[in-house]
Amino acid sequence: MPEQLVYAMEVSLNGLMAGVMYALVALGFVLIFKASGIFNFAQGVMALFAAMTLVGIQTGQVPFAHMINAIFGTKIHHFGWEIHSVIAIVLTVFVMIALAWAVQRFIFKHLVGQEPIILFMATIGLAYLLEGVADLMWNSEIKKLDVCLTDGTCLPQGINLAIDEATYNIFGYGFFIDNLDITATIIAIILVAALVAFSQYTKQGRAMRAVADDHQAALSVGVSLNYIWILVWSVAGFVALVAGIMWGAKSGVQFSLSLIALKALPVLMLGGFTSIPGAIVGGLIIGVGEKLFEFFMSSNDLAGALFGFTMNATENWFAYVLALIFLVFRPQGLFGEKIIERV
């Protein structure tokens, strides 16, 4: 087998796993958009907020420590305890549910029936507000995120030796696949399966689908829109937490984490704003596409031989150009509902 093809395979595999990470973020957008027609610009900040809250609770940080110290002249920063990861995750879930309730109660309850652009603007406001709250609550330094079940078994990092060895035996070249990416993929699969089961087989899931389809009809069969919207924001908050953990474990919990929302945009253009499978397939296509394109364009033997020049750092713009092409030829995305405007 030609060695370029083997490299391309490795790049594709890594692309698939990067795609899973994008899909995780896009999933949160789709959930809220489907149920309420709100394009939640704050989804990325929610992931950041969730990750910061998790680290803060884990390490026993005092929330709003700077503010408290400034007002009362105290010097407290830590409670002096460490909390087990699992308990910290459960507590963070409760914080995200409280956030969902607050967002519905104080913002969107008052904006029912408003134009989509107004709802969108409100989420931009929410994004900045939440970023400010996150800073105030847990301060802005970069934090390391370790999620461990017991002392020994943490989220794994680094090269997966089994795959390295297996591929070396087949191709004479060991693939570099990060253990964290593999874990993220498995967790994402479980998460999506759980979401599908939830929406198909539970009363709340059925009510959620009903609200996503038709508000008036949902009301007439006894579904409380307010309750479902809080539920949806809570689920999106949970998805944000999972995304926040994965991205945080990969590159540290820092404010640039909220920018992953921008990476989710092209994924949504591809997959459609209303489709959960679309978010996943869109994420995978972008992940594989941008990694393969980068590999191809930066190689002297491939792009160099073919076009006479090479390009680097195409990863920065590839996804957006692809999204642009989709906007021109298939604006509803691969899986989105066809947009028909009645005259």
Added chain:
Amino acid sequence: MLDQTEGYVTADGRQIGPVVMEMKNITLRFGGVEAIKDISFDIREGEIRAIIGPNGAGKSSMLNVISGFYVPQEGQVFYKGAPRPQMKPFEVARQGIARTFQNIALFEGMSVLDNVMTGRLTHMKTGLFSQALWRGKAEAEETANREVAEKIIDFLEIQAIRKTPVSRLPYGLKKRVELARALVAEPSLLLLDEPMAGMNVEEKEDMSRFILDVNDEFGTTIALIEHDMGVVMDLSDRVVVMDYGKKIGDGTPDEVRGNQAVIDAYLGVAHD
């Protein structure tokens, strides 16, 4: 006057029970416009009660007041003998009042069966956790709900399209699916907003038959709105006639037919 507690016997010999829903001096305004002006009437258990009137008479507004979509400025709604506090539409639905819509509000993305099953949401009690595990109680409940849904689907003769996405159905069938969804809730009061609007003669006949059969088979109390006078007179036990937001007639179809104010409203006499 009819007896408030006993009920009455219809011309075809059906026993009509006590009052289920009573509207007392209802007034509804939109800004300066009075859509409903001081209207009172009642709906009795087991009867088919029609609200008729020309376009813009305030019939749909009245139905929306009953189902909680509109809140009247004045008056009181009594349900099963007790005054009803102000409620959201979903709370009204949970009290056992199901409805259909003039412009059809179905879940277009779901199949017929899924649509009908949403009508059972008010009857689903099992908690999230046991549902997720799909065991015991939740499973039994799901089976029971499925049985009710299948029974209604059979009854309304829509078995053949059970798995079809609603968006692909013609208008007449959509209306029937909407009726099925309202029926599976086993409502104490079923509200039909222009069930025959936009239908051809054959579809109207089908729908009339289904409404009569539903009332006959399940004893469902039905309140319906219609502006097609002929259809209503054949269907209903008692009729309220509205015009320009006011009640101009109330009684059996025969009584209403002989009412001069009703004849004027329908034939068009200059209003002063």
